[in-house]
Amino acid sequence: MAAFSLQLERKVESGLVACGKFDGSHACIVVATSGGNILVHSPHRRPLPNPDDDPKTGRLAWTGELAELRIGKQVTSLYAGRLGEDERDVLMIGTATHLLVYNVEDNADVFYKEMSDGAYTVTVGKLGWLTDRSVVVIGGNCSVTVLDASGTEVFWTVTGDVVVSLMIFDFDGDGANELILGSVDFEIRALKGDSVAWDVKETAPVTALVALSGCQFGYAVGNGTVGVYEMGQRLWRVKSKHRVVAIRGYDVNGDGTEELVTGWSSGKVDARVPATGEVVFRVQLSAAVVGIARADYRRTGRPDLVVVSATGEVRGFGPGAASSEASEPGDKMRELLAKKQALIAEMRHRAANPGSFASRLAVEVSCGDGAVRMALAAGPGLLVHCAIVFAEGVFDGETLVDRPSRPCGQIEIELRPPKDTPVDVHVKVCVGPMGADLLQVFELTRQLPRFCMYERIEKPIDVEDALLDESGVTIEVAERPQRVAIWLGQNLILPEETEVEVAEVGPTAGTLNVCLRGLRDGKLHRLEATSGGKIRLRTNDSNFAGEVVQSLASYLGLGELGAEANFPEDEKLMTEALERLTGLRETEIRLRAGEARGAAMLRNLLVRTEDARILGDAKNAKTRLAQLRAVNGDLIRDHEIGANSYRDLVRTLKELNAAVQRIARLRVGKASANAIAKCRSAIRDGDTRALVAVARQG
Template sequence: MDGDETPEEQLEIGDSSQVPHFDDNVELKSVFNFSLNQRIMEGCVVSAILEPRGVETIVAVSMTNKVIIKDVESPLNITETIRCIAAAPIGDGYDCIVIGTDASVICYDVHNNLTVFRNDVPDGVNCFAYGKLGDLEEAIYCGGNCCIWGFDKTGANTYWTVTGDQVTTMCLSDYDGDGETELVIGSPDFEIRVFKNDLMRAELMETDEITSLAHVTNGCFAYSLNNGTIGTYVMKERQWRIKSKSNVSKIFNIEEQGLMVVVWKQGKVDLRFAHNGEVLSRDSVPTPVASATCSRNAEDATITVVCLDGKAKTFKVQKATSGAVDKTQQMIREFGQKKHNLMMELSNYEQEEQMTEAEKAGDFRIPADTEVGVMFIVNCEVQLLSLRVEATHNIPIRGVLIFAEGLFEGESYIWIPPNEHQSRSAIDIPLVIDKDSTNDLHTKVFLGHVDSNKLMVMENTRILPLFCRFTPLKAEYSKFFIMPTGFIKFDINTRAAKLSEWVSESFTIDASLLDMFDEPEGEFKFMGLRPKHEKSLMFKITQSDKTFTIYHDDIETMGALVQSYASFFQIQHMECVANFPDVFKEAEEILEELEPMTEVRDRLTAELQERQAAVKEILIRAEDSIAIDDIPDARKFYIRLKANDAAARQAAQLRWNNQERCVKSLRRLNKIIENCSRLRVGEPGRQIVVTCRAAISEDNKQIVTKVLQYGASSQ
């Protein structure tokens, strides 16, 4: 077991019985070391072929904001702050360096010493992915704040879509195994989103910020989280995961051998099986890691790890040497441990059979038919959802251990009575739900009499419904219902035969209330539980025009409801009419101020450039005056330099403030567009994004709110 991995949850493996057996006689071997002689920016290291018929070399970004190339003395100076870097094979047999800054994307050809293109990206670039997405041509995909840009090799804008949050990592992978690649992106909001062309294909909820994504094989990709978790997904199912105390810097796959390399920020390098996460070989570097890169030669794969201090170490995946661990001896030790555990269990059974009746009576034995019930209970008075644990035969509960991803801090919760004499047979554990996501609650209940020295452990698993923070409103609690102003209305699909089936799976509800949801029409009110108890929910079914109306004021929750409804009934195409007055008013205000903010930004940029040019000119004149020993003029120039420098700093601050405001407004607008697209299913949702983008670029902003409200087909 890895000393850094969490013992309670070292592996969570899906069905890997059908995965072929790969050669496990391989290891990581250190090949050579070198140094870049610069401190390296975290996450900014790539491997690239910069000359025709050249060899791969390392390109990195220094802490001084310069692009340095291994064995090349002259660095590339970039005036803007660099955030990320990538290599794209768009040259004639060589790569161009793609640089993402806080305001643009720059493609630079080292071989010809020229800038291929430079495009403005208002909210900056956080990560890159290069390749072919679906049926689109190969392009450079840039992850920004709530949006993704795509540029072809000439710099033409070929792709744009919006996301729910900032894009921090991305990769191209065949998510559904259909032979076409999808774009998989990770965000700080704990979600992994999959895009098929410009349409969102799936959303996967995790327990922390997504820090790294990597293609593994068709239908499978790997991920890492900010809390040290790594794992793989096959379709929507997690295949396995491992939780460590360290954080991941980079993940690489060696698809032909069914292996993956995990580079940790603290310096550890693991070679693992891709299908179950088992470690085959391990090595390390002495200092913290900036980033790592993998060679493109699949037959002779090498991994270069670059540290923050500029020192680098290259590893090669090769056949294990004779000094490797003897697999036979390891297997013998494992079977020996299993034999020891079984013998101990057999000994316990034999001791129990030899006990007399008097000894058994004094041992406070628990009846064999004792059961533990685990259920969800709603306290409407305090608007709180609780997990009730109850044991039969009034057996005292001495402790409860619950494991649940993202629900509790540390993913676990322990209940122990204040003292053993206050143990009782039924307890309620409050659940505070912050996000709409399904969750498996694994409970271990410890039962035993107060004076007994032995405890019985009962295990149970319950699934927390997706919208468990809503519960049907009973008549006596109607005071808690506040009629929402926002709603969506759509036609009832023939696939949605029984609404009660979806409600039963997605909400916390008594079985006795389910039948009312199959009535031909009516109004069904829900009460929101803490912490968002002020948001009420209502369904309204009208048979006269065959429409289904959902009333709720939170547009994000409404989007989740629509997507869940469509997924449950397998609806591929659904339009709707939406009404969220506050959201649409906010979108109109942002659209109205975009043009003035852009004009102010251009004016401030021009003013800043003038100030900077004046500072350079005055500095040169001052140095010339000193060179000719004209001290009085030099003193005058330096006084002017101080004043112009202060003015330039002020102009830069004004431009930065305007830029921040502009980026914040664009991010919010992108978020609104994405939320409105999620109110539709399939092509109507995609057309919302496409039509809004076209309207904004063509300065036809007055139709944007109409598109958000009535859909793209209304235009």
């Protein structure tokens, strides 16, 4: 049962719900409505004795318990939190171009900051490597920006794609908060200063993150998946056909530990135990959930779980709400009876076919012909009837069912992981004799190595010509080639009883020389390692080079690693993008000046038209109206040009930020952070030569 409910009588935008104590003591709900408006609901607000004392100069206009804040732009993010020494929360509103930090109680701006990369998600907290005071963290177009309480930038870095979720959280339990971010490129990263402490790839854009008890945190991705990680290890995950809109930590069953509460686009709200994923609470709303918050809305001294739907319905649930959800009578008995019947049927089948349950399943994994191939073979006298394969991000829907038209002794499954990351493949194989009613199910798990989509090949005659150019990356490490060979053996799929070996005799003694062919695109790559610790990867693919550098540095335990790189094609694209960015910025300045002149002319014509109307001068009024129509048409055309120019500007900034990310991933530690800082300076100054120099030398 809900502890309270109310109706805002407005349609609420999905994912744009926050809660804050803007006067320091009373909880308020804040939602974004259509048209760029913000609605604040304060059930405990006391009206002023004299309505004339209510300030009218701010952005906020109160009407009873509701106040409306007109932004005038599409709101992309909403957050409420404490900033600075003030005990009152402030409201943070992000748009595609600006961030507004607003003091609701004083009805005044704290600061208004232009964000060229946009503000698609915002959070507030203390970062362990920066300061002991709260900062504002903004996720933008391939970037993360950190501002202090006055709006001054104190940190900036690039990411692989648009950042859509942020969380400040002690990820590793060392007492200092890290920055956890989720992006459109399916990645969750934990940033500790300038370095990436941990990262993992999911199967869709990571749309939500929330801190739970201890070192656990929940996450949600765009394909309807929700789950929990603890110190880098996934505890569980579940997937639904509905979209996850919001997640929050809240103790719904009163056991002293927060559960992971999930709001779905279907209107369902459920709570799961973080350690196991078991559902302990479930409720259905009449419309899609758009946000979940924690707020002491009833002033009981304990926060309630507040759920907001798309129609403006607000429901609050108190601590221990799950205890009131009684299970239906007979559910447990029906479940036990179903298990009993299944066990009886299995025992009968085992008694009738004693030999069919002593078989084994042979598994072989190889690569070739553009894919990783997993062969599954049944034992003597048995046939494979069906195989169910589950692998994250490999198949559409993540699951493949391979059912041959006739049962056969062996089947082969093709796997094509789209990214260079380890993939756990879970397989269930149904085997049995022809015509069997009950089949034996084998379950197995295999992990595909990080570079499984690269095939080791003997050096063909033409490989030297293909790799004669100087494209690639060179690093120096204090390690023998034998350790690099071991790393390669762990990250490639090699034939049985085959190892990557270092040459012991001949002119190449003491060196490692391995040729690889990409199964996705057929491109050739060559890795060379000398006894002096120099490692060179010849490749035209800077993304692959970055993955190799990061994987090798992690394996060797390197916290700092510089590199020399040369990727002419990437340099050309970066140079063109930077030149295009300079032109787009100049165009934007000209358009703004033209819009200002047009607006001034429009105001002047409006005054003159009104004067002509008052004086009854129909001829002059007609002339002014024609001029108004012409000026208005020019303004509309300029606006369309400006909108197209802005889209090109955002696209170009994304290209440049992605290029900076590739440059950074070729290095580790301070070398990576310095490369990012130098790239940003070169982009700000429009210096193409400096940008190319950083790409090459760091």
